[in-house]
Amino acid sequence: MFGYVLANASSLSKEEKEEYKAHYCGLCRVLRGNYGQKAMLALSYDMVFLEMTLSDLTDSEETKGMERCVPHPVREHAYTVTPFTAYAADMQMLLGYYSLLDKVNDEGKGKAEEKKMRALLPRLEEKYPRIAAAVREGLEAITAGEKENSRDAERMSLLFGTILGEVFVYDDTSFFRDDLRSLGCGLGRFIYLMDAWCDRKKDARSGSYNPLPEDISEENMRQMLLDAASAASAAFERLPLDQHVFILRNILYSGIWSKFKENRK
Amino acid sequence: MNDPYSVLGLRPDASDDEVKKAYKTLAKKYHPDVAGNSPEAARKMQEINAAYDQIINHKESFSSYGSQQSQGYGFGYGYGGYPGSSQEEPIELRAAVAYINARRFVEALNALRSVAPERRSGRWYYLSAYAKAHTGDTVGALNDINTAISKEPGNGTYLAFRDRLTGRRSAYEDYSRSFGGISTGFFPCCFPFFPCCCII
Numbered sequence: 311m312f313g314y315v316l317a318n319a320s321s322l323s324k325e326e327k328e329e330y331k332a333h334y335c336g337l338c339r340v341l342r343g344n345y346g347q348k349a350m351l352a353l354s355y356d357m358v359f360l361e362m363t364l365s366d367l368t369d370s371e372e373t374k375g376m377e378r379c380v381p382h383p384v385r386e387h388a389y390t391v392t393p394f395t396a397y398a399a400d401m402q403m404l405l406g407y408y409s410l411l412d413k414v415n416d417e418g419k420g421k422a423e424e425k426k427m428r429a430l431l432p433r434l435e436e437k438y439p440r441i442a443a444a445v446r447e448g449l450e451a452i453t454a455g456e457k458e459n460s461r462d463a464e465r466m467s468l469l470f471g472t473i474l475g476e477v478f479v480y481d482d483t484s485f486f487r488d489d490l491r492s493l494g495c496g497l498g499r500f501i502y503l504m505d506a507w508c509d510r511k512k513d514a515r516s517g518s519y520n521p522l523p524e525d526i527s528e529e530n531m532r533q534m535l536l537d538a539a540s541a542a543s544a545a546f547e548r549l550p551l552d553q554h555v556f557i558l559r560n561i562l563y564s565g566i567w568s569k570f571k572e573n574r575k
Numbered sequence: 576m577n578d579p580y581s582v583l584g585l586r587p588d589a590s591d592d593e594v595k596k597a598y599k600t601l602a603k604k605y606h607p608d609v610a611g612n613s614p615e616a617a618r619k620m621q622e623i624n625a626a627y628d629q630i631i632n633h634k635e636s637f638s639s640y641g642s643q644q645s646q647g648y649g650f651g652y653g654y655g656g657y658p659g660s661s662q663e664e665p666i667e668l669r670a671a672v673a674y675i676n677a678r679r680f681v682e683a684l685n686a687l688r689s690v691a692p693e694r695r696s697g698r699w700y701y702l703s704a705y706a707k708a709h710t711g712d713t714v715g716a717l718n719d720i721n722t723a724i725s726k727e728p729g730n731g732t733y734l735a736f737r738d739r740l741t742g743r744r745s746a747y748e749d750y751s752r753s754f755g756g757i758s759t760g761f762f763p764c765c766f767p768f769f770p771c772c773c774i775i
Contacts, residue, residue, distance in 0.1 A: 321754055369599055464714045475711055485624050488678055488709050495711025540747035541713040548631050550595035550602075563747070564754035 314504050315497060316355035317557060318564040328388065330557050332374070334358050335389035339377065340399045345430070347380060349399075352406045356501065357398040359561055362554045363493070363546075364480055365392035369553075394480070401477050403427070404434050404442060408449045415453075444476035456519045463521040463534065467502040471538070474498030489545040496542025500535055500566060507531055508569055532570070539566065579626035591631065598627045667694065671702050680709040697726035701733055708740060716740055 317330055337358055341349040365372070370392040378386050407427045414424045435442040451469045460466055471494070478494030479487045506522050513520035522531070543562050551558065580587045583597040601623045603609065610616035664672060667690050674683035683706040690699060700723035708716035720737045727733065 318754065369603060468712055468715070471711055488680060492709060492711035496713070499711070536744050536747065537713055540743045541711050543747050543750070544743045545711070550598045550627070550631075552592065552596055552599065559750075560754055563751040 313354040313356060314501050314566055314569055315359045315561055316565050316568070317561050318568065321564065322557065322560055326557050326560075329390070329554070330358070330362075332388045332390040333362055333395075335377070335379075335387055336391040336395050337361060337398055337402075338379070339389050340391060340395045341402065342379070344396065344399055345403060349403065350381070352402050354402065356497075357402045359497075359558065360401065360478065360494075361392065361394045361398035363478075363490075363549070363551070363558060364394040364397065366551045366554045366558070367486060367490075367549055368394075370394060397480055400434055400438070401441070403430055404438065404445055405473075405477070407431060407434075408445050412449055412453060440482060441476050441479075445473050448473035455521075459519065461521060461523055463503060463506060463523075466521040467499040467506075467534075467538065468495075470502035471495035471498035474501070486549055489548045492545035493542050493549070496538050496540075496545065497566075499538035500542065503531075503534055503538060504566075504569060507535075508572075535567075535570065539563075577622075577626075579629040582622050582626035583630075594627065594630050598623060665696070665698075668699060668702060671706070675702065675706060678709075680706040684710070697723045697730065697733070699723075700726065701730075701736065704736065704740075713740060713743075 317327075319327055322330065334353075334355065338350055338353050341353055345352075364370075373391045374388060375391075376386050376388055378384070407424075407430065410420055410424055410427060414420050448469050452466065455462075455466050455469065474497055475491040475493075475495035478490040478497075480490070481487070484490065502521075506520055509518075510520050510522055510526075512518070514524065539562070546558070546562055578587070580589060580594075583589075583594060583601065585593060585597050589597070602620070605616045605620045605623065607616070668687075671683045671686040674680070674686055684703065687699065687703050687706065700719045704716040704719035704723060707713075707719060717737070717740055720733060720740065723733045724730065724737065
């Protein structure tokens with residue numbers, strides 16, 4: 311996805327940083343194991359947040375180990391895998407496939423890759439029919455909005471939020487499904503808006519689509535982002551999290567803003 | 576319902592963190608994978624869920640729907656409680672209300688959409704705002720609650736709900752400051768960009 315949902319490392323302790331990294335390496339490991347070495351390229355911090363939230367929520371068992379991997383062959387490092395690591399990897403691929411498809415339809419690039427990834431689809435669609443439908447329909451609606459050059463950033467971001475909301479609902483019978491959906495939706499809106507904010511100059515230069523009004527002020531942007539982030543955090547605070555709650559709060563209340571500062575000017 | 580704190584085996588002055596920990600411990604104990612599919616365990620699980628709901632969601636609400644809490648599971652959820660269906664609920668809103676009470680907010684929004692625009696009352700907009708807020712669409716929720724208020728300016732329920740929605744932003748900003756704010760120095764070295772020189 312986009313990789314905006316990451317921690318502010320400067321306010322994490324050494325242990326917390328290591329724990330966070332281990333979950334990241336765990337996701338990378340499962341992506342490689344389940345989908346091949348190339349799948350590592352799809353790895354993003356956004357899905358680490360999902361994995362850590364769900365495994366904390368359900369008190370899932372953690373499998374820890376040490377490994378050397380292709381990108382880091384020299385230094386042995388720790389990884390942590392939970393039952394939700396595979397779920398997060400599946401979600402990453404599902405989202406990855408449809409956004410790739412979008413790109414193929416749009417720019418005609420990546421046809422060979424699309425074909426390879428398409429082979430994975432039947433399994434994922436069968437395993438997650440509700441989520442796959444939400445991703446497919448949501449991305450179609452986003453494409454339609456882009457075609458009509460919609461400048462309604464709130465509406466566009468909600469389309470992406472709705473997708474991520476379903477992705478966070480790992481089990482539609484969970485007592486916490488509404489809070490998970492709201493958390494995912496708020497984060498999805500935030501990611502979409504932040505991505506639009508970071509790309510706005512590049513898009514203006516190349517004449518590409520961007521949902522934001524051209525003259526949007528930093529303060530207006532901050533208010534929109536704040537609304538999305540506070541919707542996510544209100545739902546987050548209702549979840550009974552304890553193991554990773556400090557790291558997750560660090561991400562939600564601080565880390566997600568890192569690119570906003572970088573792209574202010 | 577019993578005192579929700581005693582359901583979770585806690586004293587009434589327990590912190591939210593203690594409530595969350597106690598909830599998780601009990602939820603594990605009565606989970607069907609552990610306890611089997613006994614009706615006793617299922618009933619216990621419902622009690623624990625309702626108690627958790629009441630404590631965590633009741634605290635952040637400041638409206639006075641306390642009486643609704645007694646109606647059990649689903650009420651008082653999230654934004655200060657949904658005031659239970661009154662006797663004179665218009666027929667076209669009943670399905671939406673039933674969905675909201677069952678916490679099926681996506682279905683509630685679908686049911687609401689079937690009401691023709693010219694028939695949408697203040698209450699319709701309130702229900703819509705309520706359901707939207709529970710699916711994460713806070714912008715849509717705020718628009719709808721403002722419309723509800725413009726239709727029925729004196730309605731305390733609508734006003735309280737709007738305060739709930741807008742109050743969260745400042746709560747977020749306050750809390751975010753304790754993490755060094757939303758625009759301080761970020762990652763030292765290359766931490767988030769993990770595949771990099773210093774890791775190898």
